[in-house]
Each structure stands twice: as structure tokens, then as C-alpha cells.
Amino acid sequence: MKGEEKILLSHGGGGKETSELINGLLFKELYGPAVSGNAKSLSLLEDAAIIKIGSSPSKIAFTTDSFTVNPLFFKGGDIGKLCVAGTVNDLSVMGAKPLFLSLGLIIEEGFSFNNLKNIMKSIALEASKTGIAVVAGDTKVVPLGKADGIFINTSGIGEVLYENISVYNIKEGDVIIVSGHVGDHGSAIMSLREGIDMDVDIESDCASLWGMIDSVLKTGVHVGAMRDATRGGIAAVLNEWAQAAGAEIFIDEGKIPVKNAVKGFCELLGFEPYQLACEGRAVFAVRPGFEKKALKTLKSHPLGKNAEIIGFVQKRGGAGYGKSPGGRVILKGIFGVNRVMEAPSGELLPRIC
């Protein structure tokens, strides 16, 4: 008898093991054996599902995210800000204007009223920035020792204003842009949690991106795919794109914007900045010819002022839509040597969001 398989922390890391759990177990049981090519399951690979209700012509984006971040309060934000921004961003990167939010609280017995109040204040403030309305809620309390302070689920509904932005809509020649410095959130959480004292404080980049994204899309820039980089950083985003589209994406490491403090933190601990979580950065794949306009528009927005072009889609596999022979990300290192930019794996940092 082989030992019973169990869930590991790495299954929640947002990298390889998470994909394996989702594709190997969750999808299989939820959608049965005929999973590949199934529209329902495919939509789960996007940041939000695109749905239609009744006879209405409107397309609606629908997404969900649970937040288990530890610690609950950190420099640059808290779980309240994070749970609004995270869901706002998941809708925004599908070209959907965020409209409605639900709030599911799981609170541990003994949790402080004051902390709960402060988290609610953050939620109200962050929601007001985008104008998303909290319209549904649920509160559960579990005994001491059966949770860790508070876990928050937010689900969001948005109206799709810009169509056909999809992980499957990457094309050869698309230019890859990142909207700002990478790895700030991951470094901020990790340095706080591990008690690492940095010379310079690192602050989470946690932010709601609809305003910035809308400003780009409304200029008419043709965006193929867009995603907010969270768990697993831009490495997770780029590898998912490469695999979903069967594409080879080329990234110039020297072009990736990274703050010096984050670089120092990564050197100290042996991390790659591009594998660390962001919570207020978007990655764009824009059709060639649109990159300058996209970059200029991004740079004129406070949340995009450090945006950079970091690479392009070198080629796309010919084995058909959604297939992934050789989908990979090539990283031209700062010393000129090419290597593969791996999708993060292992328990890089549990409970980052």
C-alpha cells in the first residue's frame, strides 16, 4: 500500500504544484474525464470567467479569490486592501470594469474587534478608489486554533468593456510590458515575516489597477493578453502564457524593473525578483506597433510610471490552439547568457496573499 497523498504547502504557492493540483485533481473531478477542450474548464485558467446572463448582450466577468495573507497588516497595505485590489485586478485584466464585490469572512474566535474594524475601513477605502460596491457578505466564526486571525474571500463581478483579452490570445511578435517594479509585495511580506531588517524599507505595491488599465485600453492599444502578477510573480504569468499559447517568450532580464532594495533582499536570500509576488503590477502582451503608445500611457499614470518593455513573443507553436509543445520563457541574463525562466515551484512563500 502506498502512502496516502496529502496536500502540501507548495500546492498553494501558485506555481507548478498548484497547476498540477488544479489540472490533475480539481478539474478532473469537477468536469469529468472529457476535460481538455471543455469551455468551462478553459475559462478557469483565466483570471475571471466571462459569462452571459439570459438574453442580455452584456458580457460579465466573474472571479473569486481567498486571502490568507500572513501577517494581516504590512507596510503598504493589509488584508482588507489586498482582498479588494486582488479581485478588482482579476476583473480589470479581463477588460472588465469592476462593479460588485462580495465579502466572505472566516474569523478565528478571539480575533480583535479593533483589527476587524481597521480591515473593514481598508476595504471601504480601497473599494471607493475603483467605485466597486460591496453588495453581499457572509460571516463565519471558527474556534480558536482552527484558523489564523481572519481569512477573506472576495468574489467580483464586472462588465466586459474590452473583449478578447485572453491567455489564449498571445501572438508572435507581441511585445511584453510590465507596469512597474516587480517583487515588492513578496519582499515586503517575507522580510516582515522572517524578521529581516533591511536598510531600506520595502513596501507592498498592493493597488487596484482598473484606472491604469482602463487608461491604456481606451487609447485603442491592441492588447492580446493581460494579467496581474500575484503568487509566483511575473515568472508565473509568463510561463502560463507560454504554455497556454504554445509560445516561446523572450525576456531581457536587464529590462525588468526591480528596486535596489528588492534586489538586495533577493541576493541575500537567493530568490529571483521575477518569481516574487506583486499585488499592483500588470503584465501586458500588446500587438507590435502599439508598444510605444501603451508604454507612454502607462508612464503617465501614477501606478504605471515605472513601466518597461521587457521582451516579446518570439514564436508561437503550430500544434494548435491551446496546445503547448515547447511553450517556454527564455531569459536573456544580464551577462548575456540565455537561460529558461522557470515557473516557480516549491513552497516559495506560503500565504503571500
Add this chain to the structure above:
Amino acid sequence: MKGEEKILLSHGGGGKETSELINGLLFKELYGPAVSGNAKSLSLLEDAAIIKIGSSPSKIAFTTDSFTVNPLFFKGGDIGKLCVAGTVNDLSVMGAKPLFLSLGLIIEEGFSFNNLKNIMKSIALEASKTGIAVVAGDTKVVPLGKADGIFINTSGIGEVLYENISVYNIKEGDVIIVSGHVGDHGSAIMSLREGIDMDVDIESDCASLWGMIDSVLKTGVHVGAMRDATRGGIAAVLNEWAQAAGAEIFIDEGKIPVKNAVKGFCELLGFEPYQLACEGRAVFAVRPGFEKKALKTLKSHPLGKNAEIIGFVQKRGGAGYGKSPGGRVILKGIFGVNRVMEAPSGELLPRIC
């Protein structure tokens, strides 16, 4: 200095303390001081928010619920069946056809793959009964000892097919109907958890009610309010109605359908069946004249065959919409003595759903 206020288990019981937490803290912080009369906050008192997207004429119901039930597997269901049925029912009682479901998993490190598979199978099976599609998901893993097996959040979207069903739409003379035996789920979970050996097994009533509810509504029965009885049982539902509408609701205790095994269980432990959770029972307030048709239609459906008329709305306060002077539920006891049917309070049974 007074001691810091902390969250208690009773804040999650679905009774008085839950209302106090929601109204006193959550709403206040989320919606600011001008909360009373605020449309956004009022909608939170319903089982689902009714929203509109863009210029579409369709009304959409949107709801969220987190499930922390302990144990995860019980007679009559498991957390998978429960998390689908619970959200399907929250949409259904707003007159909305359940269409789309999101699934937010928070899994404790070390949780068994087999249990996860079985829960996913239950979700797929229960969703297929109503035809609701799981279209969005999220998976988080937290370290051993920071959760309790698995917590699941489901949010749901439905299309409102029947309008104006609302907790505020109770009228004098409305007839109160319950769709089946009360307290089965609460008794099943509690007897299992406390290791109480009953002569007769008690099985959870956990079920998705859209089919049954739709069968009633499509006959043209005029339903003022409708709600599924979950935490706090029918006592919680009736008290919320009484308070929201400023109404006095009269209930005949002898008419409330309760299984003998549940009665015995309650006598043994000093509970009131009407305060125990159900997970597959709906309470209706139908306009006078429609009660016979409603009852007949319910009884012809497998999930409503034990439906009964249990009371009526005696009077509705005159102090204006949404005010609650003297909103209360009067219970005519089985020995003919009237008393108040209290909203449940205290930690009746944490983690019942």
C-alpha cells in the same frame, strides 16, 4: 482602560450576536455613518443582492457563503454538497435561477487528496442537479494547524426570473409555510459531533431547492418573502422578517413539522427544533388566498412533500418601511400558551454549515 473586545463563537451562530456584529461593526465601517436607509446595506440583509449590469434590463442575483462545517462528511451530505446547495438556495429564494458558481478553497496542509477528490465529486454532482456551472475558482493552502481540513467559499450568480421577493415585502395576512421537517441538519451534525447515539439515525436535509421553488413560483403563487432556513433555523428567518417589516408573526407550534427523532434529540439536549439549522428547507410568506395552491404544489415535489402551513403575519407595524417597533414572533405553544419565539442567541452550534 476597558478590555479589548474580541470575536466570540456566538458571533458566527447566525443569531442575535451575528446581527449585532454585522449591523454594529461591519456595515458601519463599510458604509459609513449614514448606514440606515442605504440601499447598499439593505441589500445585505437579503440572501442575495439584486444588481444590474450596464444597460442590460436583466436583474442579477449575487450571493456569497463560506462553509466551515465540522465534520466535513456527515449522514446526508458533506461540505461539497452543502456549499453548492447553500448558494443555490440563497439565489433561489430571491426568485433567481442559479446559473454560475465560484469555488474558493482554503485547504490545510496535510489534507487528504482522497477527501478532496470526494468533496469535488459531491460538488460536481450537486451542481449538476440544478445545472449551475462552476466557472471560477481559487485554491489556497495554509500550514498545518492554521485551518481545519478545508473551508470552502461559494459565490453564486443567478438570473432573477421572479421579482419583488424580499424580506421587506411581508404583508399583514401573509401565510407562513415551511417546506418540510425542521432541524434535521442541525441534529445530524450535532449528534455526530457530540457522539450522541440515537435510536434512529438523523440525516441532514441538505438539498438544492431551485427545482422545488421554481415549481411553486411558476404556478403564479404570489410570494412576498422566501428564505432558506440555515443557521438559527426557522426562528432566525421568522425573527428577521418580523424585524425587517416591523411585523408580528404568529406561529402555531403544533403545526411545525418535526421528525420524532429530532424531537427526541431536542428533548434530550434542551434545544428547540425551530432554532436548529436546516439546509434544504424554505420558509414562504405567501399572500392570503395563495396558500392552498402553494402547499399543494410543494407537496407534489419530492423535497416539499412534508410542507405545512405554520402561521401567518398578524399585523405589520405602522412606523414606516424597514422600521421595527415590536417586530416579533408569537408562538402558540402545543399546550395553548402563547410565548415569544426568540431569535437564537449564544453559541448554539458553531460550524453547522
